[in-house]
Amino acid sequence: MTRKKITLLGATGSIGASALDVIARHPERYEVFALTAHRQNDALFDLCHRYRPAYAVTATAEAAMALRAKLMEAAVATEVLHGSEGLTAVAQAPEVDSVLAAIVGAAGLVPTLAAVKAGKQLLLANKEALVMAGQLFMTEVARSGTVLLPIDSEHNAIYQSITRYISNNLSACGVRKIILTASGGPFRTASRKSLESVTPEQACAHPNWSMGRKISVDSATLMNKGLEVIEAHWLFDMPPERIDVVVHPQSVIHSLVEYVDGSTLAQLGNPDMRTPIAYALAYPGRIDAGVKPLDLFEVAQLTFERPDRQRFPCLDLAYQALRAGAAAPAVLNAANEIAVEAFLDRRLPFMRIAAVISSTLDQAAAHEALGIEQVLEVDRQARQIATGMVRRYGA
Numbered sequence: 001m002t003r004k005k006i007t008l009l010g011a012t013g014s015i016g017a018s019a020l021d022v023i024a025r026h027p028e029r030y031e032v033f034a035l036t037a038h039r040q041n042d043a044l045f046d047l048c049h050r051y052r053p054a055y056a057v058t059a060t061a062e063a064a065m066a067l068r069a070k071l072m073e074a075a076v077a078t079e080v081l082h083g084s085e086g087l088t089a090v091a092q093a094p095e096v097d098s099v100l101a102a103i104v105g106a107a108g109l110v111p112t113l114a115a116v117k118a119g120k121q122l123l124l125a126n127k128e129a130l131v132m133a134g135q136l137f138m139t140e141v142a143r144s145g146t147v148l149l150p151i152d153s154e155h156n157a158i159y160q161s162i163t164r165y166i167s168n169n170l171s172a173c174g175v176r177k178i179i180l181t182a183s184g185g186p187f188r189t190a191s192r193k194s195l196e197s198v199t200p201e202q203a204c205a206h207p208n209w210s211m212g213r214k215i216s217v218d219s220a221t222l223m224n225k226g227l228e229v230i231e232a233h234w235l236f237d238m239p240p241e242r243i244d245v246v247v248h249p250q251s252v253i254h255s256l257v258e259y260v261d262g263s264t265l266a267q268l269g270n271p272d273m274r275t276p277i278a279y280a281l282a283y284p285g286r287i288d289a290g291v292k293p294l295d296l297f298e299v300a301q302l303t304f305e306r307p308d309r310q311r312f313p314c315l316d317l318a319y320q321a322l323r324a325g326a327a328a329p330a331v332l333n334a335a336n337e338i339a340v341e342a343f344l345d346r347r348l349p350f351m352r353i354a355a356v357i358s359s360t361l362d363q364a365a366a367h368e369a370l371g372i373e374q375v376l377e378v379d380r381q382a383r384q385i386a387t388g389m390v391r392r393y394g395a
């Protein structure tokens with residue numbers, strides 16, 4: 001069997017760790033071609049030592065020099081690149097079969113799009129890329145013929161629950177609705193008053209998933225679900241009124257697809273990202289992911305609630321941005337990234353995250369964000385506005 005060569009963008013993160021865990025279980029199937037990091041250079045060295053990729057990518061030339069020296073001393077033959085050119089090079093290298101996009105935030109857009117342009121099979125975790133530039137992204141996917149496999153657990157569940165016997169058009173397949181499940185986050189039952197003083201540590205303590213800090217805060221505000229509504233819109237070509245959100249605190253049903261004949265199909269499993277990652281790596285086959293099978297007697301109860309749109313206004317801000325279209329989702333994403341960073345730095349109270357995003361959406365100039373340069377310019381301007389808003393609403 002020829003081994004699939006994988007570039008892992010964002011190898012030092014939470015998705016990176018889950019992906020490498022699955023890959024390491026199947027050395028006969030997968031070969032790590034490139035690993036990338038941003039701040040965690042020592043962790044990148046350890047990964048190179050263990051997985052012996054052909055390439056590693058660091059953020060800066062200085063970091064690359066330091067890593068090269070350590071690798072040479074350890075007799076590891078990995079070549080080190082750096083910066084955005086380095087990321088693009090390993091996303092597009094002719095030897096690469098699949099790119100797993102797990103950089104967090106807007107920083108993932110350019111290298112992920114580079115992989116699409118080169119027609120690589122794309123295993124997509126970086127939802128922000130689709131939120132910022134969905135139209136452009138999906139146009140490139142169609143042009144290059146990239147096979148795009150979602151890793152985000154909800155979208156992976158939907159992908160698994162769609163029966164595509166007839167067509168790639170979901171309406172033609174009888175799909176009426178997509179239903180995204182949300183855990184409700186760590187503050188699902190918290191009073192509005194208590195939300196005013198919650199800390200980053202509390203916000204990052206997700207009840208079911210172990211994830212990076214940015215997405216953990218997004219889950220706590222329900223912006224994660226808002227971003228996922230936009231992600232689902234682009235991945236499955238569904239209008240916003242046919243994408244619902246239901247709070248399901250156990251995170252066992254990862255999402256559902258409702259059909260016109262009254263059937264609702266869903267994918268279930270223990271909350272562990274190795275399942276969707278293994279699905280995408282092995283597609284269209286299946287491989288062991290190291291995940292414990294679901295024990296329904298242990299789960300015992302699956303419960304459902306409506307999201308509380310008053311306590312968690314970020315969900316509706318995302319629907320609004322999706323309906324507004326054009327550059328609004330890119331503005332929403334940029335403002336959210338600035339607000340979440342400020343909250344994590346204790347410069348902005350939790351309950352002001354939505355205010356920063358809403359005011360930024362109001363103030364940002366209307367743009368028809370078409371090309372990548374325009375999207376990046378919208379992102380830059382929105383960050384500037386949102387930074388001003390953080391000062392206004394800040395702690």
Ligand SMILES: NC(=O)C1=CN([C@@H]2O[C@H](COP(=O)(O)OP(=O)(O)OC[C@H]3O[C@@H](n4cnc5c(N)ncnc54)[C@H](OP(=O)(O)O)[C@@H]3O)[C@@H](O)[C@H]2O)C=CC1
Pocket residue numbers: 009010011012013014015016036037038039040041101102103104105107125126127128151152153209210211212213214215273
């Ligand atoms: N974690 C999860 O379970 C899930 C995550 N996702 C999505 O996957 C993506 C990754 O999430 P997660 O793994 O939790 O995030 P982490 O914060 O754990 O990891 C982020 C990765 O991106 C790298 N990175 C950060 N900033 C930059 C930058 N400016 N340029 C290049 N690389 C950068 C980090 O490098 P370093 O650490 O070296 O600084 C790290 O490797 C996000 O888009 C998230 O929404 C989706 C579903 C589930």
Ligand SMILES: CC(=O)[C@@H](O)[C@H](O)COP(=O)(O)O
Pocket residue numbers: 152153154181182183184185209218219220224225273
């Ligand atoms: C694992 C995953 O896909 C995350 O996006 C997860 O869904 C976050 O949980 P919430 O449902 O709380 O947003």
Ligand SMILES: [Mn+2]
Pocket residue numbers: 152153154228
């Ligand atoms: Mn998700």
